[in-house]
Amino acid sequence: MSSPRQIAPGAVHVPGWLSLGEQRDLVTACRAWATGPVPMRHTVLPRGGVMSVQTVCVGWHWRPYRYTRTAGDVNGARVAEFPRWMVDLGRRALAAAYGDHGGYTPDTALINFYDAAAKMGMHQDKDEKSGAPVVSLSIGDTCTFRFGNTENRSRPYNDLLLASGDLFVFGGPSRYAYHGVPKVHPGTADPATGLAGGRLNITMRVTGLADPLRGHGDGDLDGRLPSAG
Ligand SMILES: O=C(O)CCC(=O)C(=O)O
Ligand SMILES: [Fe+2]
Known part of the structure; x- marks a missing residue:
């Protein structure tokens, strides 16, 4: 692991943070989640576009532009527990x-798989009701990650390489910075992670949503129940 490098206030890159064993375990876990209860799929955008990455979620299901427990746009199943x-x-x-x-208590993770042609356009992660940081882990092929400003999709931005095992955290003043993945660099992965090709990215987030079934989070039901005395 190299030392943490601050890219912007609140945005930190830690190259090689995950060990090879941890990467392998994450690949195994993500492979299982990719099969169900909600299978990995290309997210369809509201205006009919289809994302080039494939995504599966745990904890909460993300679709543009909200989180739900069940995947109404896929198979209706409840997503796997976080x-x-x-x-x-x-x-x-x-x-x-x-x-x-x-x-920090993340309650959702979006798991994105990029093949050699996949990209992600500049966007903000703003469907969460919590301003807690986003934790990003990368496994497999190296990508160019574009980390921009909080105002718009254009410059100033920083292009950096995220390689297998890298950690990137963005919170605080960088929490709502625009970011994207303009390019994956094929053939750069170490097959020892269990991922022969492509790139896996896991982002953990705090949705800030109550869980009506368990009474966690904001709007905690426990607070509104009559006390047992
Ligand atoms: O793949 C990445 O490094 C970023 C993914 C991302 O920005 C997202 O899932 O919102
Ligand atoms: Fe994002």
């Missing part, structure tokens, strides 16, 4: 980037 080990991984990631995890 595992405790991923909360712990998210906390270790924040501690590595910022020196302290501050009680």
